[in-house]
Amino acid sequence: MFFLKKLDGASHLAASFSHEIGNPLTATKGFIQLLSDERISIESRNNYLKIAAQELDQAINIIDDYLTFANPAPKNSDRILISQAIENGIRVLTPLAEESNVKINTSLLENNDCLILGERKKFEQCLIYILKNRIESIPSGWRNRYYFRW
Secondary structure, X not given: OHHHHHHHHHHHHHHHHHHHHHHHHXXXXXXXXXXXXXXXXXXXXXXXXXXXXXXXXXXXXXXXXXXXXXXXXXXXXXXXXXXXXXXHHHHHXXXXXHHOOOEEEOHHHOOOOOEEEEOHHXXXXXXXXXXXXXXXXXOHHHHHHOEEEO
């Protein structure tokens, strides 16, 4: 019985890890696929490469977090500008939104100076998960006429 509970816990941990590491890798894959389009400007290519590298760094950070899971160390809190964190999340998932024919309206971000204290990477990761799940939850028949606001 004890062994089965441990196995169940390990199974949940593996599923969580797979989901967590899959998001930045999916975003990286999307940017790499966009790079194959010869019509993209050099500036856009450089921007896509930069974001893909940031997403790979995020994957590395997730792996590091899981490796230190048994002995977590307290982290310092950062002052996080919420609108900037949302913009970063939208920028990361723009290829997925474009591929899914989903438009994201960011007009609610204007003049938003709300700050919170927390771990910037984890907060942005959470926003990316919310945005990604929202994009993926839109039925395909609605995608070319659907948009949502942030």
